[in-house]
Amino acid sequence: QVQLVESGGGLVQPGGSLRLSCAASGFTFSGLLMKWFRQAPGKERELVAFISPGGSGTYYRDSVKGRFTISRDNTKNTMYLQMNSLQPEDTAVYNCHAPQLGDYWGQGTQVTVSS
Secondary structure: OOEEEEEOOEEEOOOOOEEEEEEEEOOOHHHOOEEEEEEOOOOOOEEEEEEOOOOOOEEEOHHHOOOEEEEEEOOOOEEEEEEOOOOHHHOEEEEEEOHHHOOOOOOOEEEEEOO
């Protein structure tokens, strides 16, 4: 069955870095556009970035442009989100998602940016 497993979150100081991973299984990963979302406490889920099936096309929300980099390794069925210059407003639970599969979500990974 479809599985999306996020990892790599943690507690980091402002200005620090984290690399999130999304391990996918149960579907043809290389054929699908993949997205990263995040949800902060008391706020709605928001799109952070997405990447085309082959990896050549990407999108970032304005607040993370120049700080975050989305990538994927289709040989490993894994997507990544490299997050640099983290700020407290980046604190959230981060989820990966394949919109063409419908309402499948992993458990998410918590990112906390705090001094």
